[in-house]
Amino acid sequence: MGNMKHIVVTGGAGFIGSHTVAALQQEGFAVTVLDNFSNSDPSVIGRIGQITGQCPALAEIDLRDRDAVFSFFREAGADAVIHFAGFKAVGESCLHPLDYFHNNIGGTVNLLAAMDAAGCKRIVFSSSATVYGDKNPVPFVETMPTGAANPYGRTKRVIEEMLSDMTASDPAWSAAALRYFNPVGAHPSGLIGENPNGIPDNLVPYIAKVACGELEALRVFGNDYDTPDGTCLRDYIHVCDLAKGHICAMRYLAEHTGFETVNLGTGRSASVLEVLHAYETACGRKLPYVIAPRRPGDIPRMQADVRKAKRLLHWSAESDLVTMCRDSWHFTIMQKERRESHAVHRHQGVSEG
Numbered sequence: 001m002g003n004m005k006h007i008v009v010t011g012g013a014g015f016i017g018s019h020t021v022a023a024l025q026q027e028g029f030a031v032t033v034l035d036n037f038s039n040s041d042p043s044v045i046g047r048i049g050q051i052t053g054q055c056p057a058l059a060e061i062d063l064r065d066r067d068a069v070f071s072f073f074r075e076a077g078a079d080a081v082i083h084f085a086g087f088k089a090v091g092e093s094c095l096h097p098l099d100y101f102h103n104n105i106g107g108t109v110n111l112l113a114a115m116d117a118a119g120c121k122r123i124v125f126s127s128s129a130t131v132y133g134d135k136n137p138v139p140f141v142e143t144m145p146t147g148a149a150n151p152y153g154r155t156k157r158v159i160e161e162m163l164s165d166m167t168a169s170d171p172a173w174s175a176a177a178l179r180y181f182n183p184v185g186a187h188p189s190g191l192i193g194e195n196p197n198g199i200p201d202n203l204v205p206y207i208a209k210v211a212c213g214e215l216e217a218l219r220v221f222g223n224d225y226d227t228p229d230g231t232c233l234r235d236y237i238h239v240c241d242l243a244k245g246h247i248c249a250m251r252y253l254a255e256h257t258g259f260e261t262v263n264l265g266t267g268r269s270a271s272v273l274e275v276l277h278a279y280e281t282a283c284g285r286k287l288p289y290v291i292a293p294r295r296p297g298d299i300p301r302m303q304a305d306v307r308k309a310k311r312l313l314h315w316s317a318e319s320d321l322v323t324m325c326r327d328s329w330h331f332t333i334m335q336k337e338r339r340e341s342h343a344v345h346r347h348q349g350v351s352e353g
Contacts, residue, residue, distance in 0.1 A: 004079040004122065004254055006030045010063065010111065011084030012056065013040035015194040016126065016183055016239055018048055020082060022192065023243040025052040032076060035085065036062040039197055047191040063107030070110075073118040080122035080253065081115060082246055083108065086155070089201035090130070090297045093152035104155035105162075112166060121170070123163065124249045127177040129235070129263070129302050131157045138269075139305040142179070142261045150297030160261065167259040174257040176249045181235035181265035181304050183242050184275075185324035186331030193331030194239075203234075203275060204325070208332040211283040218287060220272050222294035231272035233301045235265040238319035238327070248313040265304025266317045275321065282325040 007024055011017040012033030018040075024031050025048070033045060033056050049055030059076075061068045063085055086104040087093065093100045115121065130153030131146040148154040163175040184204040186193025199215070200206040209215040223230035245264045252260070270278070273289075280287050309315050 004029075004250060006032070006077055006079050007250070008032050008034055008076060008078045008081045008120075009056075009084065010034045010081065011040070011086065011126075013037060013042065013044045014084055015196075016242060017082075017084040018044050018192045019187060019239045019243040020084075020246045021056050022048050022051045022187065023240070023247055025054065025056060027247055030057075032057040032059055032078070034059045034061050034063075034072065036060060038062075039087075041195065044192055050191055051187065051189055063110050064103060066110045066113075069114045070117065073114040073120060076118070076120075078115075078118070078120045080124070080250060081111070081120065082124045082126070082250070083111060084126040086126070088152065090150050090152050091201060091295050093150055093155075094296045097151035100151050100155050104152075105158050108159050108162065112162065116166075116170075121173045122250075122253045123175045124246055124253065125159060125163060125175065125177045127160055127179045127261070128153060128156045129179050129181045129265070129304065131160065131179060132302075134299040138301045138303040139267065140179075140263065140303065141305040142263060142308050149299055152297070164259045167257065171257055174253045175259045176253060177259070177261045178245060178249060179261055179263050179304075180242055180245070181237055181263070181302055183239045184236050185238040185240065185319065185327040187240060188327055188330070190330045190334035193328060193335065195331075195335060203272060204236075204279070204328055207276060207279045207287065208328055210287050210289075211279060211285075211329065212332055212336055216288065218276060218289035219292040220276075220289050221292050221298060223291045224294075225300040227271060227300055229271050229273050232298055233269040233271050233303065235267070235269050235303045236275065236321055236324060237265050237317050238324045240327075241317040241319055245309065245313065245315050248315040252313055260312065262309050262312060263304040263306055264309055264315070264317075265306055267304055267306040269301065269303040270321055275325070278321045279325045279329065281322065282329040
């Protein structure tokens with residue numbers, strides 16, 4: 001990828017973004033993180049530096065700020081973009097759909113326009129398996145019709161259509177929409193992982209907070225689905241495998257134009273309760289849970305057909321569910337120790353002063 005040296009990663013301080021930034025740096029790319037820290041921690045930038053030996057460059061920008069985005073790309077000299085930035089909670093999107101349309105779609109319009117004006121015409125987009133909706137049979141294949149079941153998924157679907165239209169209108173554009181399933185786990189170092197602000201919307205970070213005593217019990221949203229144990233089935237993928245998938249997609253875009261959609265998953269699924277039990281193995285104790293009503297926008301089964309990723313990107317997931325939960329628990333313990341150490345140092349500083 002000799003003609004792609006500087007990669008801009010929007011949302012690069014977030015869960016998937018931070019792991020991808022670390023992987024890119026370890027592959028020798030110059031990386032700039034573009035983030036507004038609405039659901040991420042600025043300290044992640046320093047921890048990426050601990051992993052790779054160098055902190056990525058940082059531009060604190062909100063994609064909804066059109067002038068700031070255009071100004072950044074005029075000066076950045078970016079060769080390509082990996083676009084993670086966006087709101088991502090299914091339940092929240094059902095309650096506040098306009099916020100999701102404004103942030104996810106509006107921010108992407110600004111991003112693409114600024115890239116186009118700067119002549120930066122390669123992009124890997126963080127899409128989602130939610131674009132398959134609730135009508136398609138599993139496993140999901142990229143050729144299936146899309147029809148998202150919630151506003152979050154609809155924003156992903158619209159952005160995919162935008163990228164398809166951009167590449168059709170200008171043969172210099174190349175874009176890949178990576179439809180990934182349920183990213184979990186953490187970097188083996190324990191330095192970066194999933195650490196959302198507030199009460200987590202996703203399953204594994206919620207379980208992690210129960211395991212370390214920050215939340216009382218896991219809420220399982222529905223146990224009456226048509227699945228073996230009544231709880232939803234998802235295709236869980238290790239975030240480090242996912243990060244490698246983005247680099248494989250960048251390699252593909254270096255040699256191809258046009259638009260491609262590609263599933264990133266394991267091709268296997270696990271239920272909510274199976275994930276809970278795997279996490280119990282990781283942390284060494286039973287974890288409490290309660291059954292709650294179904295959550296709006298959820299569908300019973302999601303599982304990837306991964307043949308296209310293997311054929312087109314020469315990529316496949318490697319980690320199993322046990323490894324995903326083990327790495328998540330390792331990060332959770334280290335994150336708790338970091339918070340406690342910081343609190344002690346802060347207290348000592350006040351006392352000594």
